[in-house]
Amino acid sequence: MRKNKSAVKKAKQSEERRLRNAHIKTAMKTQVKKAMTAIGASDKGNVGELFKNAIASIDKAASKKAIHKNNAARKVSRLSKKAHKVLEAKS
Numbered sequence: 001m002r003k004n005k006s007a008v009k010k011a012k013q014s015e016e017r018r019l020r021n022a023h024i025k026t027a028m029k030t031q032v033k034k035a036m037t038a039i040g041a042s043d044k045g046n047v048g049e050l051f052k053n054a055i056a057s058i059d060k061a062a063s064k065k066a067i068h069k070n071n072a073a074r075k076v077s078r079l080s081k082k083a084h085k086v087l088e089a090k091s
Contacts, residue, residue: 021066028067031057032079039082042089051083 035054062072
């Protein structure tokens with residue numbers, strides 16, 4: 001158990017941040033998973049909308065510093081590459 005006030009406060013802040021970041025990251029992963037499911041099914045009608053939602057949630061997580069900006073850029077790049085492949089193939 002922590003003994004001084006600053007250590008107790010830091011532990012409390014860290015726990016609050018961990019919970020907040022976990023919520024943001026879970027929401028992001030859910031949106032990405034929905035988009036990937038639509039991409040896997042080649043559902044052109046839903047891919048565009050789900051892709052936009054996934055990108056928005058990734059950007060939100062990066063802006064809130066739940067994930068690193070380069071991690072967000074990598075996720076967006078890989079997701080857009082897959083989404084565009086589906087959208088271009090059906091055109």
